Amino acid sequence: MILLGSTGSIGVNTLIVAKKFGISVEVLVCGKNIKLLNEQIKEHNPKVVVIADKEDISLVNHSRVYSGSEAILEIIEDASSSLVVNALVGFLGLAPTLKAIECNKKVALANKESLVACGAFIDPKQIQPIDSEHFGLWYLLQDRPVSKMIITASGGAFRDWDIKKLQNATLADTQNHPNWSMGQKITIDSATMVNKMFELLEARWLFGEGTNGVSEFDAIIETKSLIHALIDFKDGSTTAHLAHASMQLPIAYALNQKMDENILSHVDLLKVGSLEFREITTDRYPVWEIKKELLKNPARGAVVNAANEAAIEKFINKEIGFMDISKDIIRAFEKFTQLPKSIEEVFLIDEEVRAFVKGKI
Ligand SMILES: NC(=O)C1=CN([C@@H]2O[C@H](COP(=O)(O)OP(=O)(O)OC[C@H]3O[C@@H](n4cnc5c(N)ncnc54)[C@H](OP(=O)(O)O)[C@@H]3O)[C@@H](O)[C@H]2O)C=CC1
Ligand SMILES: CC(=O)[C@@H](O)[C@H](O)COP(=O)(O)O
Ligand SMILES: [Mn+2]
Structure with missing residues (x-):
C-alpha cells in the first residue's frame, strides 16, 4: 500500500x-x-x-x-x-x-x-x-429504506466548560479531548464542532447520492463515544454501531474488507452502565448555525474548509480567540456563496477564502 x-x-x-x-x-x-x-x-x-x-x-x-x-x-x-x-x-x-x-x-x-x-x-x-462515524454508517447500512442517518459527537474538550470562558481557551486546552487521541487539527475541530459539520458533509457525499441516496443527516452528542453512528430505517427501527474508541477497526476494514478475526474487545454494557445524549447547541458551538444551509448546498464545504484552516492558523498564532474561529467561518460562509463548477474552481475558492479570512482581500 x-x-x-x-x-x-x-x-x-x-x-x-x-x-x-x-x-x-x-x-x-x-x-x-x-x-x-x-x-x-x-x-x-x-x-x-x-x-x-x-x-x-x-x-x-x-x-x-x-x-x-x-x-x-x-x-x-x-x-x-x-x-x-x-x-x-x-x-x-x-x-x-x-x-x-x-x-x-x-x-x-x-x-x-x-x-x-x-x-x-x-x-x-x-x-x-476510515472516519469512525462513516465506517459505522457503512457497517449498519442494509438493503432497507433509510429515513435518516445520525452520527455522534463527543462534544469535544469544552463540552462542560462555562461558555463565557471559551473565548480565552488556549491551544493546549483544545487538545484535552474527552475520548479520542488524535492529531492537533482534528482535535481543535472537535472542540468547535467543525469536525461534526465536516462529517455531516462527508456522510452526505458518501451516502446521499444516487437514486436510493439518503436525504436526512444529523448529529447528536454521546459523551462516551461508544456509539458512532445510528440509522433510522423507514420501518421505525433504529440501529446503532457501538465499538470502543479505536480507529483500528475502521482501518482494518479499509485495508482488508473480509474480516474474520477480532480487532477490538466488545463494549460491555453492564460496565458502561449508562449513556448520555445531548443536543448540539449554537451557544456553545456557534458554527452549528450554518448546518442547515450548508447541507442544502454541500458544495459550499470548500468555503467552510478554507475558512476553518485559515482561522485555525490565526488561533494558533494567537491572533484570534477560540470563539473567533467559528465567527471567521460564518463570515466567510456569508460572503462566498458561489458553488464551484469544477475541481479548478475548488482550488480557486480555497485560495480566495483563505486570503479573505487572513485579511488580505
Ligand atoms: N486521528 C483520528 O483518529 C482521525 C483522523 N481523521 C482525519 O484523518 C486525517 C489525519 O488525522 P491525524 O492522523 O489525526 O493527523 P496528524 O496531525 O496526527 O497527522 C497528519 C499527518 O500528515 C503529515 N503531514 C502534514 N503536513 C504534511 C506535508 N506538507 N507533507 C507530507 N505530510 C504531511 C504529518 O507528518 P508529520 O507529523 O511528520 O509532520 C502526519 O503524518 C485528518 O484529515 C483527520 O481529520 C479522521 C478520523 C479520525
Ligand atoms: C475518531 C473519529 O472519527 C473522530 O472524527 C472523532 O469523531 C472526533 O471526535 P468528536 O466526536 O469529538 O468530533
Ligand atoms: Mn470521526
Whole structure:
C-alpha cells in the first residue's frame, strides 16, 4: 500500500493494522517527523519515501527519498500498489486523493477535508471511509429504506466548560479531548464542532447520492463515544454501531474488507452502565448555525474548509480567540456563496477564502 501521513495518529494505527495483516508497505509519506519515519522505515522497509522539506532529505535513512507535494502525486502515479491510505491532514490531502482516483487506485480515506472541499467531484464508489462515524454508517447500512442517518459527537474538550470562558481557551486546552487521541487539527475541530459539520458533509457525499441516496443527516452528542453512528430505517427501527474508541477497526476494514478475526474487545454494557445524549447547541458551538444551509448546498464545504484552516492558523498564532474561529467561518460562509463548477474552481475558492479570512482581500 501507499501510506500518506504515516507519522500521524491515523498513520501510526494504519501501520499497526498493516503489520497484523501482513500488508506490505510500498510508500511512506510524512511531513517533518523524521525520527519516527526512520523507525517506520526500519520496521516496514518501504521502497520509496516522501517528506515535506528538501532540507531534511539527508536525515532520512533511505536511498530513495523525495520531497514536496508534487513528489507525492508522482509517487502515487508510479507506485504499483492499488491501495492508497490518505491520512494527511487538511486541504493538502485533496490533490493526492484526486490523483489516486485518476490512477484508478482504491482510496482508504481518513483525510475528510478531501470530501468536505471537493465532494461534488469525487465518486464515492472509489472511496472506503476510515472516519469512525462513516465506517459505522457503512457497517449498519442494509438493503432497507433509510429515513435518516445520525452520527455522534463527543462534544469535544469544552463540552462542560462555562461558555463565557471559551473565548480565552488556549491551544493546549483544545487538545484535552474527552475520548479520542488524535492529531492537533482534528482535535481543535472537535472542540468547535467543525469536525461534526465536516462529517455531516462527508456522510452526505458518501451516502446521499444516487437514486436510493439518503436525504436526512444529523448529529447528536454521546459523551462516551461508544456509539458512532445510528440509522433510522423507514420501518421505525433504529440501529446503532457501538465499538470502543479505536480507529483500528475502521482501518482494518479499509485495508482488508473480509474480516474474520477480532480487532477490538466488545463494549460491555453492564460496565458502561449508562449513556448520555445531548443536543448540539449554537451557544456553545456557534458554527452549528450554518448546518442547515450548508447541507442544502454541500458544495459550499470548500468555503467552510478554507475558512476553518485559515482561522485555525490565526488561533494558533494567537491572533484570534477560540470563539473567533467559528465567527471567521460564518463570515466567510456569508460572503462566498458561489458553488464551484469544477475541481479548478475548488482550488480557486480555497485560495480566495483563505486570503479573505487572513485579511488580505
Ligand atoms: N486521528 C483520528 O483518529 C482521525 C483522523 N481523521 C482525519 O484523518 C486525517 C489525519 O488525522 P491525524 O492522523 O489525526 O493527523 P496528524 O496531525 O496526527 O497527522 C497528519 C499527518 O500528515 C503529515 N503531514 C502534514 N503536513 C504534511 C506535508 N506538507 N507533507 C507530507 N505530510 C504531511 C504529518 O507528518 P508529520 O507529523 O511528520 O509532520 C502526519 O503524518 C485528518 O484529515 C483527520 O481529520 C479522521 C478520523 C479520525
Ligand atoms: C475518531 C473519529 O472519527 C473522530 O472524527 C472523532 O469523531 C472526533 O471526535 P468528536 O466526536 O469529538 O468530533
Ligand atoms: Mn470521526
